[in-house]
Amino acid sequence: MPNKIILKLFLLLFAGVAFCLPGKANDFADNSFLIGQLTPAEYQNNRLFDFIKSNNWTGIELTVESNKKVISLQNSAVPFSAILEKIELLLEAEESKVIPVFINFSGNVHVLDSVINASSLSDQIFYLPQGERWPSIEYLVQANRRVIFFVDGDIENESRILHETSNYALEIGASQITPNSVILKRESNINKELFKINNFDRLPTGVSTSQVNRNLFPEYINFLLESWTKYGKKPNFLFVERSIYNFGFIIEQLNSFEAVKGQVRTVGKNFERVFWKNAETLITGGKFSFPIRGGEEMILTPFIPGFSLTPSQLTITAEMVKPEQYSILATPLDLNRGLMASFHFENELADVVNPERTFDGNGFTFSQDIDRGNVLRLPENANINIGHPEQYGLPNSSFTISCFVKFIDILEFGDNAILGNDEQGYRRGLHLVLRSGHPYFGLWANDFMSDELLETNKWYHLTWRYILETGQQAIFVNGQYVGGSDGHPPYSGTNDIFIGSALSGGASLRGYIDNLYIWNRPLGNEEINRLALDEEITYQATENPTTLLSTKTFVAILGSIAFVFLVLIFVLLRKMNARKHSILVNKPETPSKNQIQLFGEFKAINNKNEDVTELFTPKVRELFIFTLIYSMKNGIGAPIPDVNETLWYGIEDKKVANNRAVTLNKLRKILAHFSKVEITSQNGYLHLNLSEEFFCDYVEAFKLCKIPQGMSRQQLQLFFHMVKKGRLLKGIDWPWLDEIRGFTGNQVIDNLLKLASDYKKENKPKEVEKVSQRILDYDDLNEEALYLQIWALQKANNSHLAKFNFETFCTKYEKTMGESYALSFKEFTHHYADQL
Numbered sequence: 001m002p003n004k005i006i007l008k009l010f011l012l013l014f015a016g017v018a019f020c021l022p023g024k025a026n027d028f029a030d031n032s033f034l035i036g037q038l039t040p041a042e043y044q045n046n047r048l049f050d051f052i053k054s055n056n057w058t059g060i061e062l063t064v065e066s067n068k069k070v071i072s073l074q075n076s077a078v079p080f081s082a083i084l085e086k087i088e089l090l091l092e093a094e095e096s097k098v099i100p101v102f103i104n105f106s107g108n109v110h111v112l113d114s115v116i117n118a119s120s121l122s123d124q125i126f127y128l129p130q131g132e133r134w135p136s137i138e139y140l141v142q143a144n145r146r147v148i149f150f151v152d153g154d155i156e157n158e159s160r161i162l163h164e165t166s167n168y169a170l171e172i173g174a175s176q177i178t179p180n181s182v183i184l185k186r187e188s189n190i191n192k193e194l195f196k197i198n199n200f201d202r203l204p205t206g207v208s209t210s211q212v213n214r215n216l217f218p219e220y221i222n223f224l225l226e227s228w229t230k231y232g233k234k235p236n237f238l239f240v241e242r243s244i245y246n247f248g249f250i251i252e253q254l255n256s257f258e259a260v261k262g263q264v265r266t267v268g269k270n271f272e273r274v275f276w277k278n279a280e281t282l283i284t285g286g287k288f289s290f291p292i293r294g295g296e297e298m299i300l301t302p303f304i305p306g307f308s309l310t311p312s313q314l315t316i317t318a319e320m321v322k323p324e325q326y327s328i329l330a331t332p333l334d335l336n337r338g339l340m341a342s343f344h345f346e347n348e349l350a351d352v353v354n355p356e357r358t359f360d361g362n363g364f365t366f367s368q369d370i371d372r373g374n375v376l377r378l379p380e381n382a383n384i385n386i387g388h389p390e391q392y393g394l395p396n397s398s399f400t401i402s403c404f405v406k407f408i409d410i411l412e413f414g415d416n417a418i419l420g421n422d423e424q425g426y427r428r429g430l431h432l433v434l435r436s437g438h439p440y441f442g443l444w445a446n447d448f449m450s451d452e453l454l455e456t457n458k459w460y461h462l463t464w465r466y467i468l469e470t471g472q473q474a475i476f477v478n479g480q481y482v483g484g485s486d487g488h489p490p491y492s493g494t495n496d497i498f499i500g501s502a503l504s505g506g507a508s509l510r511g512y513i514d515n516l517y518i519w520n521r522p523l524g525n526e527e528i529n530r531l532a533l534d535e536e537i538t539y540q541a542t543e544n545p546t547t548l549l550s551t552k553t554f555v556a557i558l559g560s561i562a563f564v565f566l567v568l569i570f571v572l573l574r575k576m577n578a579r580k581h582s583i584l585v586n587k588p589e590t591p592s593k594n595q596i597q598l599f600g601e602f603k604a605i606n607n608k609n610e611d612v613t614e615l616f617t618p619k620v621r622e623l624f625i626f627t628l629i630y631s632m633k634n635g636i637g638a639p640i641p642d643v644n645e646t647l648w649y650g651i652e653d654k655k656v657a658n659n660r661a662v663t664l665n666k667l668r669k670i671l672a673h674f675s676k677v678e679i680t681s682q683n684g685y686l687h688l689n690l691s692e693e694f695f696c697d698y699v700e701a702f703k704l705c706k707i708p709q710g711m712s713r714q715q716l717q718l719f720f721h722m723v724k725k726g727r728l729l730k731g732i733d734w735p736w737l738d739e740i741r742g743f744t745g746n747q748v749i750d751n752l753l754k755l756a757s758d759y760k761k762e763n764k765p766k767e768v769e770k771v772s773q774r775i776l777d778y779d780d781l782n783e784e785a786l787y788l789q790i791w792a793l794q795k796a797n798n799s800h801l802a803k804f805n806f807e808t809f810c811t812k813y814e815k816t817m818g819e820s821y822a823l824s825f826k827e828f829t830h831h832y833a834d835q836l
Helices: 002-014 040-045 047-054 080-093 109-118 137-142 209-215 218-231 250-255 525-532 554-576 618-634 640-647 653-671 697-705 713-723 737-761 765-778 783-795 799-817 825-833
Strands: 033-037 058-067 070-073 099-104 147-152 162-164 169-173 194-198 237-241 258-266 274-276 287-292 298-300 307-310 314-316 326-332 339-343 360-362 365-369 373-378 383-387 399-407 415-420 431-435 438-442 460-467 472-477 480-485 497-499 511-519 595-597 603-605 677-682 685-690
Touching: 033 047, 033 099, 033 250, 040 047, 047 058, 047 080, 058 080, 058 109, 058 237, 070 080, 070 109, 080 099, 080 109, 099 237, 109 147, 109 162, 169 218, 194 218, 218 250, 218 287, 218 799, 258 314, 287 298, 365 511, 373 383, 399 415, 399 525, 415 511, 438 460, 438 472, 460 525, 472 525, 480 525, 618 640, 618 653, 618 685, 618 697, 640 653, 640 685, 653 677, 697 713, 697 737, 713 737, 713 765, 737 765, 737 783, 765 783, 783 799, 783 825, 799 825
Parallel strands: 033 058, 033 237, 058 099, 099 147, 147 162, 169 194, 194 237, 258 326
Antiparallel strands: 058 070, 258 287, 298 314, 307 326, 339 511, 360 383, 365 373, 373 511, 383 497, 399 460, 399 511, 415 431, 415 497, 431 438, 460 472, 472 480, 595 603, 677 685
């Protein structure tokens, strides 16, 4: 029996690392409903009820009013009870129909409850208490609880029949852009399971809704897909008022897109906030859903401050068998993970993380505090220079800075400085201060100030956290979040940082400071709370103090064993084609050890199979990639003057040399954890030396493109396997990279067009669709790739989606080129059928 259990666990691991949850199929929250407005005229002519009777996945919106305890349809004498009778007739006509009903009402909700309870519909109502998950459609049908009431308005008292919409659904409007800051301001908004889109019929398309049914404008579908992707929730309720009759196609179209669903969990519960490194998505709740368009490959990279996630990334391809749900497990990080500096001020200026560094300052002394023991005293005009911000991984990166501080004198009109520099300019002037007594997070014209007001002669624990992916600046006082805002670009200053000083005006601390820590990652809320409780951080001075490989769980141990098998297969195949650029068609999807991935998002796996991507701070990563690309181009490496000019433009020569030396030293320490990879400096060049034991997708793709006679069929398949993860260095925006990225993109498009054409000749529509979709990811106006995709969809009897893709292309073409596309769908397919 134990052997059988182990065997099952191994099979589960090989099935994809992400575990399939039992879950319920076809949950209510996984469906979309078209909601039409019931007016007195619609009630009299019965048109809306006839439409709902003939169309599944539809619902009703109505406004009712109370007059002497009689509830009636607004601006009419139609009693609400008569409407309930008609809804019951709809349920009787179709035993599998589920109908959501949205009621706009102001007043005592118990009056509304009494009318519903008195109706024969009362025993068919489903009500879900807040905090519980929505059941499956099958459950609602079998239990005959097929009508679900929602209520909006200024209501009194609490209903046990009607769901207050704002408590259950995230709401946006289609008629105008709703800023993320408004949607996500309240944490409860993020984790709501349902998604409501108001005014969907008023989406600004420039076309009357009466024409939608005939023309099938892709703007509507694209808006839904973009909203679905942006918030990680499938749109559940589309409000179209009296235009419902022109949108009958929309639900079928929306449901034609496959979804990737799952949840991010820690022990016993889902997370309430999950951040994503995908450019289209900012933040979701712990439960997520994303659409897959056509044959595209999707790469999802979630992150939660303070946790490592397993798996750290989901790669979903069209050909793979996907579980009903993915489960991503979160494990708390050690507080020393990403710790760049640790100052305890025990009668000396010392950084525990970097004991070799020395620091100087003026006017400071050490003091014995009755509460905290040895602390640093910084009176007016006293400060300590702790060096260049690059040493702490601050520029263009996430970071967290925390300390205990006590102020002797808080300026009523001015700044008390905790940490900062004297640099001016947008994003360059770091100043973590009190401004008129309020904690302040400043990056020069890119700032946030908390409403919290601090007092003198009192110890506070202050934390400033910046999250690169969302641009969030957040401030914590005594472990509690006291405010923040999203959308701030990162810090990019280069001047030295000072403790107790900030801004050119010379702001001072005027007090005491203790336990100053700097991380080059965003800490989680729980970690910050632990720091405020004075939890001791243990730090071991090793070259790589952190690891993503957990051995605390049996599953992780089995996972490492499973990876060994994959690595052995990978290494064997690599050796078989080391010098011949031979065929590695069946390369494992799971990242193997000792490799760095540049296509798609940057990813690094060391020789112990540990994900060390986060060790590559932005500047270290840039130096590595710059040197790698030059080494591949000319075989000599990157000229040091070009390195200086490109990576540290505008900085004085003396500082450039120091910055380069610091960054190069960090890079060498990181590369020591890869087998036979090193960076050398010789004759004025930086050169990256690579061995056959090290794998980089860009390097291999570069070699394949250099084959004089062009790639063979199997080499094209290998090339596709390497580039299908996405554009080169997705999400990275360095001006010098544009030329390289453009050249690489052209190489990818040319070779993949050849592969797709070969597949078309062999009548393999699935393969054609996958390759053409990847081409369109590089160039969404590539007409040859569009034709190949349409050909594949037509072969699969999906002409509806083929036409939709063409309409989407035409819309993009007109927005980009400023003119309409010249060919109709029929003309387009005939034209390219003769050429490809």
